[in-house]
Amino acid sequence: MQGKRVVVLGGAGFVGSHLCERLLDDGAAAVTAVDNLITGNEENLRTLKGRPGFSYVKADIIEGIPVKEPFDYMFNMASPASPIDYANLPLETLRVGSIGTENGLKLAEANKAVFLMASTSEVYGDPLVHPQREDYWGNVNPIGPRSVYDEAKRYAEAVTAAYGRKGVQVRIVRIFNTYGPRMRLNDGRVVPAFVGQALKGEDFSVFGDGSQTRSFCYVKDLVDGLVRLALSDEPHPVNIGNPREMTIRQFAEAVRTAAGGGGSIIEKPLPKDDPKQRQPDITRARTLLGWEPKVPLEEGLRETIAWFREVAVRRSPS
Numbered sequence: 001m002q003g004k005r006v007v008v009l010g011g012a013g014f015v016g017s018h019l020c021e022r023l024l025d026d027g028a029a030a031v032t033a034v035d036n037l038i039t040g041n042e043e044n045l046r047t048l049k050g051r052p053g054f055s056y057v058k059a060d061i062i063e064g065i066p067v068k069e070p071f072d073y074m075f076n077m078a079s080p081a082s083p084i085d086y087a088n089l090p091l092e093t094l095r096v097g098s099i100g101t102e103n104g105l106k107l108a109e110a111n112k113a114v115f116l117m118a119s120t121s122e123v124y125g126d127p128l129v130h131p132q133r134e135d136y137w138g139n140v141n142p143i144g145p146r147s148v149y150d151e152a153k154r155y156a157e158a159v160t161a162a163y164g165r166k167g168v169q170v171r172i173v174r175i176f177n178t179y180g181p182r183m184r185l186n187d188g189r190v191v192p193a194f195v196g197q198a199l200k201g202e203d204f205s206v207f208g209d210g211s212q213t214r215s216f217c218y219v220k221d222l223v224d225g226l227v228r229l230a231l232s233d234e235p236h237p238v239n240i241g242n243p244r245e246m247t248i249r250q251f252a253e254a255v256r257t258a259a260g261g262g263g264s265i266i267e268k269p270l271p272k273d274d275p276k277q278r279q280p281d282i283t284r285a286r287t288l289l290g291w292e293p294k295v296p297l298e299e300g301l302r303e304t305i306a307w308f309r310e311v312a313v314r315r316s317p318s
């Protein structure tokens with residue numbers, strides 16, 4: 001990314017802010033984060049503000065993207081991403097994935113820039129093929145509570161592929177569950193939920209019997225995959241995620257061990273359409289990008305827990 005000018009839509013979010021940092025570390029000449037803070041937080045930009053080349057524009061990409069300067073790469077990370085967020089923001093989620101994504105594509109086209117779409121493992125829905133390969137078309141309930149997110153991302157992939165066929169340089173990444181510092185404590189996702197519970201000595205809220213599986217990727221590994229994909233010439237979807245799969249019960253135990261605390265496992269109702277299993281097949285990422293995750297869960301959890309401890313202290317002074 002040396003000398004490149006980059007726009008990051010959703011740059012004040014969890015993943016977006018880590019991506020902005022990595023781009024500047026890699027020598028990008030300009031990194032512009034565009035965000036309306038609907039689920040993001042300006043705090044995430046604290047260490048970025050003041051770094052040469054970084055700028056932040058507060059804007060809703062559904063309304064338009066007020067970036068006038070030319071750029072070489074655009075990453076579209078903008079979307080509510082946790083099940084609680086997109087349940088609370090159903091129309092905003094549908095619109096950012098559809099109208100917002102097309103606004104990004106038009107601007108990328110005008111700039112002859114590479115456009116990278118952050119899609120998701122949710123395009124596979126409750127998958128009937130396991131592990132998930134990119135040629136699996138998925139099993140999504142089109143009218144269920146998760147559909148506002150899943151179908152928005154499926155549409156976003158479709159519109160990105162259509163612009164790709166008319167000559168825009170496009171990349172599509174299907175991101176699997178990712179965790180790390182700067183997740184919101186109350187965003188409802190399992191990592192902040194369990195870490196918060198462990199730090200407060202509360203019981204772990206396992207949804208259902210906890211036999212459903214997920215595979216957790218540390219944010220630093222994900223961001224490395226995003227940069228490699230952007231720099232490649234691969235227009236077709238690529239899974240980025242950590243193939244180490246575990247049940248949610250096993251994950252609660254891993255958090256307990258890493259945090260050195262937490263209560264019992266308490267079963268809570270399983271949300272509708274919660275996928276029963278999820279594990280990426282990363283053969284394409286390995287062969288096309290030379291990418292694979294490097295950070296073991298234990299190490300990533302240590303970093304994440306340390307950050308949550310610090311934030312909990314900073315946000316609730318005694």
Ligand code: NAD
Nearest residue numbers: 010012013014015036037038039040061077078079081178
């Ligand atoms: P996040 O909520 O922390 O970040 C998303 C950012 O997009 C937020 O800062 C939000 O304010 C911004 N945004 C939303 N709508 C916008 C709009 N209309 N205009 C401008 N900004 C807008 O979530 P995240 O976990 O960092 O996810 C980032 C991206 O990666 C999302 O597109 C998500 O779908 C995708 N993804 C994430 C994961 C994961 O595990 N974190 C997994 C799969 C896909």
Ligand code: UDP
Nearest residue numbers: 083188189190191193205206207212248274
């Ligand atoms: N989950 C849980 N307890 C929580 C939050 C989530 O057991 O407090 C489960 C959830 O039902 C799902 C898994 O953990 O099976 C991952 O949930 P998350 O919301 O983090 O991401 P998803 O993969 O469902 O988008």
